[in-house]
Amino acid sequence: EVQLVESGGGLVKPGGSLRLSCAASGFTFSSYSMNWVRQAPGKGLEWVSSISSSSSYIYYADSVKGRFTISRDNAKNSLYLQMNSLRAEDTAVYYCARVRGSGIANRLDYWGQGTLVTVSS
Amino acid sequence: DIQLTQSPSFLSASVGDRVTITCRASQGISSYLAWYQQKPGKAPKLLIYAASTLQSGVPSRFSGSGSGTEFTLTISSLQPEDFATYYCQQLNSYPRRFGQGTKVEIK
Numbered sequence: 001e002v003q004l005v006e007s008g009g010g011l012v013k014p015g016g017s018l019r020l021s022c023a024a025s026g027f028t029f030s031s032y033s034m035n036w037v038r039q040a041p042g043k044g045l046e047w048v049s050s051i052s053s054s055s056s057y058i059y060y061a062d063s064v065k066g067r068f069t070i071s072r073d074n075a076k077n078s079l080y081l082q083m084n085s086l087r088a089e090d091t092a093v094y095y096c097a098r099v100r101g102s103g104i105a106n107r108l109d110y111w112g113q114g115t116l117v118t119v120s121s
Numbered sequence: 122d123i124q125l126t127q128s129p130s131f132l133s134a135s136v137g138d139r140v141t142i143t144c145r146a147s148q149g150i151s152s153y154l155a156w157y158q159q160k161p162g163k164a165p166k167l168l169i170y171a172a173s174t175l176q177s178g179v180p181s182r183f184s185g186s187g188s189g190t191e192f193t194l195t196i197s198s199l200q201p202e203d204f205a206t207y208y209c210q211q212l213n214s215y216p217r218r219f220g221q222g223t224k225v226e227i228k
Contacts, residue, residue, distance in 0.1 A: 037165075045165065045210075047219060050215070059215040059217075095164055104151065105171050106155075107171075107212065108157075109167050109176065111166075114164055
């Protein structure tokens with residue numbers, strides 16, 4: 001069974017840092033691209049970042065570029081999101097999601113349960 | 122960047138109704154579109170990908186259509202468990218934006 005379990009969320013002051021983790025199981029992690037998607041309280045989904053299976057291709061939303069860094073450790077079946085210079089508007093539930101398929105068949109087919117990040121003084 | 126606009130943002134319907142949600146892209150994205158369902162406090166769930174391909178395990182009352190800039194998600198006969206928020210996402214280019222969501226509530 002595919003499982004994605006996020007951790008590392010919490011309360012952090014503006015300007016602070018946090019590292020999120022996503023532990024993957026039930027599939028060959030090293031074969032899949034992965035994404036981070038966030039959702040501010042009461043708001044819609046916002047795509048944050050994407051990393052290819054071998055970390056060769058990495059993309060970010062403009063809202064986090066230069067502050068967040070996505071990475072992965074295929075030996076540990078884990079995905080990470082290092083978040084620096086955090087702002088109040090980064091407050092959200094952060095989901096990791098698996099990318100399935102290629103080309104037109106690309107989709108986010110499995111999602112974790114999410115971890116809440118609150119940026120407040 | 123490609124923008125996605127969903128309509129309506131809010132929809133009130135009854136069990137058994139046929140429901141259609143539209144997603145418009147600011148430029149052509151072929152069929153690089155997926156639809157997700159999200160219930161309160163839960164992670165999104167994939168319903169449709171490649172604009173019209175039903176994800177395994179999703180009931181056949183859900184269907185998707187369209188290509189280019191206009192797409193629709195249709196629920197042929199709304200069931201109690203379908204009351205949720207629905208999002209489209211484009212996977213043609215980065216950033217992989219989502220639409221703003223359509224909340225389907227009980228009439």
